[in-house]
Amino acid sequence: MCFKHDRAVGPLIEFFPRYCxxxxxxxxxxxxAKAIREEIAAEVARLKTAHGLVPGLVTILVGEDPASQSYVAAKNKTAHALGIHSEQVTLPAATSEAELLGIxxxxxxxxxxxxxxxQLPLPRHIDEAKVLFAIDPDKDVDGFHPVNVGKMMLGERCFLPCTPHGILELLQRSGTETSGAEVVVVGRSNIVGKPIANLMLQKRAGGNATVTICHTRTRDMAFHTRRADILIxxxxxxxxxxxxQIKEGAVIIDxxxxxxxxxxxxKALLAGDxxxxxxxxxxxxxTPVPGGVGPMTITMLMKNTLQAAKQAAGIE
Structure with missing residues (x-):
């Protein structure tokens, strides 16, 4: 039998830890994500009433990749539900790079x-970096433009990449103590691994942790993951x-x-890492899969769009 750790039964847990x-x-x-979306919807409504301001988001999709179509549809549906003006531009896969840059x-x-x-990925004949860098940094709600990446690295105010931003929110709102924690990040992508590692280092971002990054060339990865208080x-x-491969009691973000x-x-069967x-x-x-980090990514996109609208209007 397993008991909750309270004054009455705490000694039993300490005496029989292996059985509990x-x-x-x-x-x-x-x-x-639901709680944050309620906050966003309330702020969007306030902006409309007090300032006549409606945040606006455009999603641009090139080609007919089913996963990309599904992601874009979910983003537009969420935006409409929150009162954000949403436009979608759907282009054929043969669209030229010049045409896309013009849009x-x-x-x-x-x-x-x-x-x-x-929406990424783009067809192979289009230079993704060139397109992303062409977006006005003040409208870069994905947080991928070098200006925003640089500001993030320096700890300045910017649009944070949506998935890392969502991870921060999950940790903070779940009451996870990050300051001084040993954090291990498995993965070094520009979209998740590198930015979340940087954010977990920063005081201003709310991390203030000691961070290790593991990847495909890491020797004895389990040595590092077993040390993690927080494993991402x-x-x-x-x-x-x-x-x-994990430490007893560790917080796991999958x-x-x-x-x-x-x-x-x-119906697709999904599993995490x-x-x-x-x-x-x-x-x-x-965090579970599905229902963990995934719902946070689109929510942070909406939060960034709201932030962009307020910045454009000079509203704090």
Whole structure:
């Protein structure tokens, strides 16, 4: 039998620790995102009433990639639900780089649009970096422009990349203590690994932690992951982190979304980069897949769009 740790039964837990396995706290991205979206909707409504300001977002999709179509549809649906003006530009895969750059330039000049998002990946004949760098940094709500990346590195106010921003919110709103913690990030992508490592270092961002980054050339990765008070896994490999690779009581943030099959009805079966079943009884807290980091990414995009509109209008 397992008891809660309170004054009455605390000594029993201390005397029989091996017989008391408490499941990890589930850090729900779905619930956290819902709470943040309610805050955003309230602020959008206030801006409309007090200032006649409607935040505007455009999503630009090139080609017919099913996953990209699904992501863009979800972003537009969320924007409309929050009262944000949303436009979608859908272009054929054969669209030239020059044409796409022209569309971006038009939206850079459009005062009704405060956020521009070009859905990645782009067709191979288009230089992704050239397109992303063409977006006005003040409308770069994805946080990918070098100006915003540089400001983030320096700890200045900027648009934070949406997934790392969402991870920060999950940690803070779940009451996870990050200051002084040992944080290990598995993955070094420009979208998640590098920025979240930087943010977890910073005092201003709310991290203030000691950070280690692991990647495909890391020797003895388990040595590092077992030291982590907070383990953030964004490697894109299904169930790569097992229960014997984590520290007892660690907080696990699983960024991975991997399709590992489908049900008889054709619904996708998803798994994270963490082997949830072997970790949940050992971790102190963990994000699920789905329903963990995923819902936070679109929510942070909406928060950045709101921030962009307020900055454009000079409203704090």
């Amino acid at each position: 396995i408490m499941p990890a706290q589930i850090i729900s991205g779905s619930e956290t 971006v330039a038009d939206y850079n000049r459009n005062p009704a649009i405060h956020g521009i998002l070009v 896994v964004a490697a894109g490999v299904a169930k790569m982190i097992k229960g014997d 960024v991975g979304v991997n399709r590992i099959g489908q049900t008889e009805s054709g 963490v082997d949830f079943d072997s970790v949940v009884g050992k971790a102190g807290a963990i």
